[in-house]
Amino acid sequence: MESKLIRLTVNGREEAVVADPLATLQDVLRDSLELTAVKSGCGQGGCGSCSVLVDGELRLSCLTLAERVEGAEITTLEGLNETNAIVPLQQAFVENYAAQCGYCTAGMVMAAKALLDRNPAPSRDEIVEGLSGNLCRCTGFAPIVRAVEQAARALSGEEAS
Amino acid sequence: MSMKDLGVVGRSVGQRDLESHARGQTAYYEDVHYPRMLHLKMHRSAEPHARIVSVDTSAAEASPGVVCVLTHEDLPGKKVWNGLAAVGVGPEDEPILAFDKVRWRGEPIVAVVGESAEAARAGAAKVKVEYDPLPGVFDVEEAIAGAAPALTAHWPRNHYIYPDDHAAAQIRFGDVEKAFAEADHIVEDKYQTSPIEQAPMETNGCIARPGGDGRITVHTNTQAVHFARDNTAAILDIAPGRLRFLGGTVGGGFGGKVDVAVEPISVLAAMRTGRPVKFKYTREEEMQVSSTRSAWRLYVKDGVMNDGRITARKITSYQDSGAYLRFSSYGSMKHAGHMPGPYTIPNVWVDAHVVFTNRPPSSAMRGFGVMAASFAIEVQMDKVAKTIGMDPWQLRLLNAYRNDDMKAHRKEVEDGAMVETIQAAARLAGKELPAAYQAMTSWDRKAG
Ligand code: FES
Numbered sequence: 001m002e003s004k005l006i007r008l009t010v011n012g013r014e015e016a017v018v019a020d021p022l023a024t025l026q027d028v029l030r031d032s033l034e035l036t037a038v039k040s041g042c043g044q045g046g047c048g049s050c051s052v053l054v055d056g057e058l059r060l061s062c063l064t065l066a067e068r069v070e071g072a073e074i075t076t077l078e079g080l081n082e083t084n085a086i087v088p089l090q091q092a093f094v095e096n097y098a099a100q101c102g103y104c105t106a107g108m109v110m111a112a113k114a115l116l117d118r119n120p121a122p123s124r125d126e127i128v129e130g131l132s133g134n135l136c137r138c139t140g141f142a143p144i145v146r147a148v149e150q151a152a153r154a155l156s157g158e159e160a161s
Numbered sequence: 162m163s164m165k166d167l168g169v170v171g172r173s174v175g176q177r178d179l180e181s182h183a184r185g186q187t188a189y190y191e192d193v194h195y196p197r198m199l200h201l202k203m204h205r206s207a208e209p210h211a212r213i214v215s216v217d218t219s220a221a222e223a224s225p226g227v228v229c230v231l232t233h234e235d236l237p238g239k240k241v242w243n244g245l246a247a248v249g250v251g252p253e254d255e256p257i258l259a260f261d262k263v264r265w266r267g268e269p270i271v272a273v274v275g276e277s278a279e280a281a282r283a284g285a286a287k288v289k290v291e292y293d294p295l296p297g298v299f300d301v302e303e304a305i306a307g308a309a310p311a312l313t314a315h316w317p318r319n320h321y322i323y324p325d326d327h328a329a330a331q332i333r334f335g336d337v338e339k340a341f342a343e344a345d346h347i348v349e350d351k352y353q354t355s356p357i358e359q360a361p362m363e364t365n366g367c368i369a370r371p372g373g374d375g376r377i378t379v380h381t382n383t384q385a386v387h388f389a390r391d392n393t394a395a396i397l398d399i400a401p402g403r404l405r406f407l408g409g410t411v412g413g414g415f416g417g418k419v420d421v422a423v424e425p426i427s428v429l430a431a432m433r434t435g436r437p438v439k440f441k442y443t444r445e446e447e448m449q450v451s452s453t454r455s456a457w458r459l460y461v462k463d464g465v466m467n468d469g470r471i472t473a474r475k476i477t478s479y480q481d482s483g484a485y486l487r488f489s490s491y492g493s494m495k496h497a498g499h500m501p502g503p504y505t506i507p508n509v510w511v512d513a514h515v516v517f518t519n520r521p522p523s524s525a526m527r528g529f530g531v532m533a534a535s536f537a538i539e540v541q542m543d544k545v546a547k548t549i550g551m552d553p554w555q556l557r558l559l560n561a562y563r564n565d566d567m568k569a570h571r572k573e574v575e576d577g578a579m580v581e582t583i584q585a586a587a588r589l590a591g592k593e594l595p596a597a598y599q600a601m602t603s604w605d606r607k608a609g
């Protein structure tokens with residue numbers, strides 16, 4: 001298939017990549033833009049390791065055609081650290097030991113961000129629901145849920161973090 | 162020695178790579194990108210047991226974007242192997258790429274290398290293999306009963322024989338039959354575990370990249386980087402010095418990334434094409450064809466006295482190795498050595514067999530051989546408690562090993578803490594223990 005030019009706005013920057021029209025957003029982010037925090041645990045929508053934000057909505061980049069999100073604002077985990085300062089959500093993952101191998105972590109953080117952006121004070125059930133598309137095989141989900149709870153408290157100013 | 166000398170003991174220590182994980186900066190094997198990188202996909206057996214009549218790769222070779230096709234004829238060194246051959250485990254029984262027969266569904270037959278993962282996949286789907294199906298065997302006891310078809314010539318009864326001519330990993334301690342005759346109760350049962358996939362979030366994979374100096378760099382997510390390099394060199398019959406293996410953060414392993422499943426064929430493809438080659442298991446391959454924890458069948462028979470002392474334990478177990486040996490003989494030795502569990506039992510008899518069936522080969526997973534043993538033993542302990550009407554916590558405390566006790570495999574207990582562990586668990590669970598049981602210690606059998 002003929003390659004084509006795809007224009008994307010990723011982490012606030014305009015990017016243009018030459019890709020197959022059927023290239024997934026995951027392929028373009030990982031392979032063309034080297035945003036390798038985007039992972040690929042299944043490539044079929046089952047694990048959440050490739051989660052990114054598209055116009056603030058949580059999306060599985062492995063099931064999203066890059067061409068279809070031209071013009072949208074795409075955010076990967078790397079986009080959270082544009083100033084190099086660790087953000088409270090990431091800090092909460094560190095303090096709660098919410099990662100072991102780390103392979104699921106980028107997707108978890110992005111799913112948590114999508115949740116907290118629309119619901120800054122989620123209940124535990126809402127957090128579980130918000131992370132329900134993301135699998136972790138190492139850590140167990142309890143520390144991850146605790147991290148999101150801590151981040152929610154930090155963001156709502158109840159706790160300095 | 163003071164607590165200060167012990168450094169981290171008793172203190173919470175930060176996890177070094179946590180911040181890097183949270184920032185998405187941790188590098189995994191596939192986070193490197195090389196120009197002109199090729200992709201490898203495997204054509205796998207559609208049959209669990211069959212003779213291979215013919216393999217036709219012509220359509221695959223003609224498929225758009227296919228760069229090279231590899232069969233067993235292209236292997237420069239070994240055709241069959243075992244990962245522990247260098248330490249005397251054998252015989253080498255597992256084909257790198259199947260030739261005369263296939264022995265499990267999913268067995269690799271032809272590697273297809275393409276300009277993209279999709280080109281390689283499409284090419285691999287076009288390989289034509291003609292099979293002459295053979296009856297399969299999928300049950301460990303049927304496999305060794307005599308009527309089942311033999312998988313390989315090495316084991317006519319599908320039953321592994323240890324190099325010292327033992328049919329099983331064995332423990333002989335005391336006299337179980339005499340103790341059974343004198344016991345107040347006999348408690349017997351059969352236990353079965355399932356194969357379990359390690360299911361790491363990152364599937365098995367590697368990238369092999371030829372360098373101008375004749376050396377090949379391999380980015381791999383193996384859990385055993387030197388082991389993988391040495392086995393790759395042995396399989397391909399090249400000097401280990403030509404291979405530069407780079408490990409790194411493994412995206413979950415749990416024993417599922419020690420099989421050297423992807424590196425040898427990727428290195429061969431890189432040598433053939435002169436280009437970087439990536440071989441990454443799909444999620445489906447990870448779940449269906451990567452090795453699992455073995456399934457085990459165990460028969461456990463205990464002799465028990467009215468006061469709760471277990472005086473004899475006899476165990477016969479069958480590990481389902483799948484079609485090939487891999488590390489199963491070692492797994493059964495660990496399994497046997499773990500018997501009779503963390504208890505002091507004066508008479509113990511164990512036969513732990515390794516059996517071949519037409520299932521995917523099994524391999525390591527956390528607590529290799531030990532988890533199946535612990536599962537059966539602990540369910541059995543509850544059954545013993547029920548049979549004699551004793552509290553299961555008290556039964557375990559009574560029989561728990563104490564320091565200086567001789568274990569069944571002739572090693573004295575040192576630094577045992579089984580008693581204290583059960584007591585701590587009881588406290589956490591809100592379980593009241595009688596004073597005599599609270600006073601028990603690992604240091605003195607008479608205490609309590
Ligand atoms: S890689 Fe997208 S959901 Fe698993």
Ligand code: FES
Nearest residue numbers: 100102136137138
């Ligand atoms: S930390 Fe390994 S998969 Fe979640």
